[in-house]
Amino acid sequence: MIKATVYVTIKKGVLDPQGVAVQGALHSIGFQEVESLRIGKYIEINLDMDDRAAAEVQLKAMCEKLLANTVVEDYRYELEA
Amino acid sequence: MIKATVYVTIKKGVLDPQGVAVQGALHSIGFQEVESLRIGKYIEINLDMDDRAAAEVQLKAMCEKLLANTVVEDYRYELEA
Numbered sequence: 001m002i003k004a005t006v007y008v009t010i011k012k013g014v015l016d017p018q019g020v021a022v023q024g025a026l027h028s029i030g031f032q033e034v035e036s037l038r039i040g041k042y043i044e045i046n047l048d049m050d051d052r053a054a055a056e057v058q059l060k061a062m063c064e065k066l067l068a069n070t071v072v073e074d075y076r077y078e079l080e081a
Numbered sequence: 082m083i084k085a086t087v088y089v090t091i092k093k094g095v096l097d098p099q100g101v102a103v104q105g106a107l108h109s110i111g112f113q114e115v116e117s118l119r120i121g122k123y124i125e126i127n128l129d130m131d132d133r134a135a136a137e138v139q140l141k142a143m144c145e146k147l148l149a150n151t152v153v154e155d156y157r158y159e160l161e162a
Contacts (some may be wrong), residue, residue, distance in 0.1 A: 007123055019094065022124075022147070031143055035082065035127040042088055042104075042123035046116040062112055066103070 002047045002055045003080040008068045009040035043067060052079055083128045083136045084161040089149045090121035124148060131159055 010016045016038045023037040045062075047055050059077045068075040091097045097119045102116040126143075128136050140158045149156040 009123065009125070019124075025147055026143060029146060031139065033129045033131040033139065034143075037127070038125045039145070040123040040125070042090065042121040043100075044119045046118070047139070048114045048116040056110060058114065062107060062115075065110060066106055 002049055002052060004045045004047060004055065004059055004077055005080070006043040006045065006059065006063060006067055006075060007040060007076045008043065008063070008073050008075045010038060011072055011074050015070045038074075041067075055079060083124045083130060083133060085126045085128060085136065085140055086161070087124040087126065087140065087144060087148055087156060087158045088121060089124065089144070089154050091119060092109055092155050095153045102127055121154075122148075134158060 010019075019036075022039065023034055025036070027032045040066040045059070047058065049055055049058070056077075056079065059079075062073040063077065064070060091106075100117075100119040103120060104115055107115045107118070121140040126140070128139065130136055130139070137158075137160065140160075144158065145151060
């Protein structure tokens with residue numbers, strides 16, 4: 001089994017309304033030192049396969065097809081042992 | 082300025098409906114090898130402060146008060162240089 005982690009983040013220059021809202025909420029409860037904040041997704045996947053190279057190919061395909069909207073989001077992934 | 086990353090994940094044993102839905106969607110488009118999948122939040126924060134110890138205290142407070150629902154979510158954070 002291969003354990004993978006996928007990070008999906010909003011591209012630079014694209015507005016992140018959720019991040020703006022959370023930043024505003026943090027300011028309103030006294031965390032004035034928050035200069036900027038952006039929220040992405042953190043996806044933990046267990047893959048029932050053993051070939052790491054094949055797993056990378058599959059992960060890339062999953063990100064492109066479903067996990068990330070590549071028009072406005074970037075993605076990266078890491079494999080664990 | 083200190084750059085921090087916060088990871089908010091759903092606790093083990095707590096149902097992750099979003100993860101279940103995405104796993105189902107991946108299966109339906111042919112990614113049968115996905116055995117399990119859980120989705121958390123990945124938050125990038127720029128803090129307008131220089132004291133790393135103070136930043137850790139602030140981050141912990143932000144997580145406890147707003148970023149994570151500690152009843153059902155775990156959090157961890159990392160500081161960059």
